[in-house]
Amino acid sequence: MNPLQRPTLQTVDAEAALAEARRLIGRKIAQPARRAFLTRSLTLGGLSLLTGCGVSDHEGVEAALGAISRFNDKVQGFIFDPAQLAPTYPASMITQPFPFNAYYGEDEVREVDEASYRLEVTGLVADKRRWTLPELRAMEQHDQITRHICVEGWSAIGHWGGVRFADFLRRVGADTSAKYVGFKCADDYFTSIDMPTALHPQTLLALTYAGQPLPPKYGFPMKLRMPTKLGYKNPKHIQAIFVTNTNPGGYWEDQGYNWFGGS
Amino acid sequence: MHSPSATAAASATPSADRQPVHPGWLRACHWINALAVLVLVTSGWRIYNASPFFPFEIPNGITLGGWLGGAIQWHFAAMWLLVANGLVYLALNIVSGRLFRKFFPLSASGLWHDAMAALQGKLSHADPRQYNHVQRLAYLFVMLDTLLLVLSGLVLWKSVQFPVLRELLGGYEFSRRIHFVAMAALVAFVGVHLVMVALVPRTLISMLSGRAGQKP
Numbered sequence: 001m002n003p004l005q006r007p008t009l010q011t012v013d014a015e016a017a018l019a020e021a022r023r024l025i026g027r028k029i030a031q032p033a034r035r036a037f038l039t040r041s042l043t044l045g046g047l048s049l050l051t052g053c054g055v056s057d058h059e060g061v062e063a064a065l066g067a068i069s070r071f072n073d074k075v076q077g078f079i080f081d082p083a084q085l086a087p088t089y090p091a092s093m094i095t096q097p098f099p100f101n102a103y104y105g106e107d108e109v110r111e112v113d114e115a116s117y118r119l120e121v122t123g124l125v126a127d128k129r130r131w132t133l134p135e136l137r138a139m140e141q142h143d144q145i146t147r148h149i150c151v152e153g154w155s156a157i158g159h160w161g162g163v164r165f166a167d168f169l170r171r172v173g174a175d176t177s178a179k180y181v182g183f184k185c186a187d188d189y190f191t192s193i194d195m196p197t198a199l200h201p202q203t204l205l206a207l208t209y210a211g212q213p214l215p216p217k218y219g220f221p222m223k224l225r226m227p228t229k230l231g232y233k234n235p236k237h238i239q240a241i242f243v244t245n246t247n248p249g250g251y252w253e254d255q256g257y258n259w260f261g262g263s
Numbered sequence: 264m265h266s267p268s269a270t271a272a273a274s275a276t277p278s279a280d281r282q283p284v285h286p287g288w289l290r291a292c293h294w295i296n297a298l299a300v301l302v303l304v305t306s307g308w309r310i311y312n313a314s315p316f317f318p319f320e321i322p323n324g325i326t327l328g329g330w331l332g333g334a335i336q337w338h339f340a341a342m343w344l345l346v347a348n349g350l351v352y353l354a355l356n357i358v359s360g361r362l363f364r365k366f367f368p369l370s371a372s373g374l375w376h377d378a379m380a381a382l383q384g385k386l387s388h389a390d391p392r393q394y395n396h397v398q399r400l401a402y403l404f405v406m407l408d409t410l411l412l413v414l415s416g417l418v419l420w421k422s423v424q425f426p427v428l429r430e431l432l433g434g435y436e437f438s439r440r441i442h443f444v445a446m447a448a449l450v451a452f453v454g455v456h457l458v459m460v461a462l463v464p465r466t467l468i469s470m471l472s473g474r475a476g477q478k479p
Contacts, residue, residue, distance in 0.1 A: 064340075065333075065336040065337065065340055066336070068336070068339070068340040068343070069336055069339065069340075072339055076421075079421060079424055080424070081424060084423055084424055084426070085423070086422075086423045087423075087426070087429075087434075147422075147435060149422060149435065150314070151313075151331065151335070152313035152314040152331065153310065153311070153313055153314040153316075153439060154314040155435055155436060227423070228423050252332070255332060256332035256333060256335075256336060257332050257335070258335065258336075258339065262423075263420070263421045263422045263423035263424050
């Protein structure tokens with residue numbers, strides 16, 4: 001070892017340091033209850049300092065935060081008013097260019113072949129036949145210019161068009177008393193939403209962006225566009241839709257992002 | 264003529280002296296609030312770093328959560344602590360009459376007098392039960408600032424569900440700036456607050472034990 005270099009923290013023996021500190025503190029404090037309390041708190045705080053781990057890495061802390069996040073899902077479901085609409089904007093306010101965002105880079109965008117594409121619909125639905133894009137385009141189309149809000153905080157205004165998801169769910173005879181709708185995507189992304197949000201009038205099975213077929217970077221052949229949800233809840237390149245009563249989780253949600261993830 | 268609050272003190276009777284400087288509920292609220300603010304501010308810094316709108320970032324080493332998802336979990340857990348504790352504080356403060364007794368009257372001349380006295384080092388701390396006018400203003404300010412943080416936070420969390428609040432605060436993007444600036448004001452308050460505690464350390468004793476502490 002270079003003698004001019006101070007030894008790094010890793011070379012300190014954590015166990016020995018704790019034992020030493022316990023001995024010193026124990027000597028100073030007469031009452032056994034106080035001693036026990038102090039040495040115990042020393043173990044918790046001291047260990048995290050010595051190992052360089054933050055409080056977040058503690059297993060119990062992680063479990064508690066996860067439990068609160070699930071509690072927050074319930075509160076948010078309760079706050080959600082199906083009749084409350086997200087604000088809409090004039091075309092002049094559309095963000096140019098609308099930003100690309102995914103869990104991979106823009107050079108890795110998946111190309112889905114239109115001719116062979118079929119949308120799978122499974123789970124608690126009456127009609128499980130596969131859908132082609134022309135069949136979806138033949139349904140009543142709606143437009144919206146709304147704000148997309150990312151979990152990172154930034155937002156952008158975009159122009160989407162497509163089929164109202166509520167219309168689609170009714171067309172396939174979905175059990176709308178079920179709790180969840182799940183999505184599997186061509187880019188291996190997956191997510192799921194609550195049924196009240198699925199039936200919200202502004203939830204679109206978006207087939208177009210700015211009046212043109214959805215370009216690959218915005219999720220061709222289709223994206224679920226929900227102005228009431230954060231970006232990571234809006235799946236792109238959707239291949240399969242399923243209705244279920246078991247929470248399917250999601251790509252980001254399983255890593256700790258809030259499942260409800262929206263307004 | 265108004266009688267400056269800080270100098271009109273010292274008349275506390277011996278029986279009043281045995282009363283705690285701060286009631287137990289207030290001390291509990293203070294420390295729970297301190298914890299909630301510490302968690303909310305440090306996790307909020309991490310969330311800000313995910314998409315900064317000013318030309319700087321907060322050093323990750325002083326943030327909480329480890330990554331964006333972790334920071335959000337901390338933030339959206341501590342918000343309950345802040346709001347629940349804040350409501351208890353406000354309710355007890357109003358019901359007990361403490362809010363009006365301690366923080367009012369508040370006048371421009373009183374502020375001027377006490378600010379000048381503080382700058383000349385002549386401010387009396389003889390009676391820790393009585394707040395001078397600068398303290399009254401600072402504490403009332405931080406109460407309102409916290410309210411603004413909660414309201415702007417509500418717009419960010421539920422941008423669709425509270426349209427009136429969202430429009431009052433200038434929309435989603437403007438609410439992000441309000442939330443940040445209100446945080447900065449809160450952190451500035453905490454900085455001054457801690458300097459004051461360092462200058463008059465027995466105020467820390469009275470916030471911990473409720474007792475007045477030794478006068479120098």
